[in-house]
Amino acid sequence: MSVRHVAGARVLFRGGVPIATSVRGQMETLVALDPAELAVVRRALSLDPAWRFLREPA
Structure with a gap:
């Protein structure tokens, strides 16, 4: 997977x-x-x- 180097580009990870x-x-x-x-x-x-991690529900 590749995301272009653009200001504001974001990747969301889970686990x-x-x-x-x-x-x-x-x-x-x-x-x-x-x-x-x-x-x-x-x-x-x-x-x-600053909100970097998607937390799994407990």
Whole structure:
């Protein structure tokens, strides 16, 4: 997997595995996600870069 070197490009990982990318506002999922997971992923990719990890529910 490769993400272009663009300011603001993001990769979201779950359990060490990349699950989605966002480059210039275009989101791409890399694994199948149900609608609830997709909403969480969209939110995570739109948040400030300081929010780096998508936590699994306990």
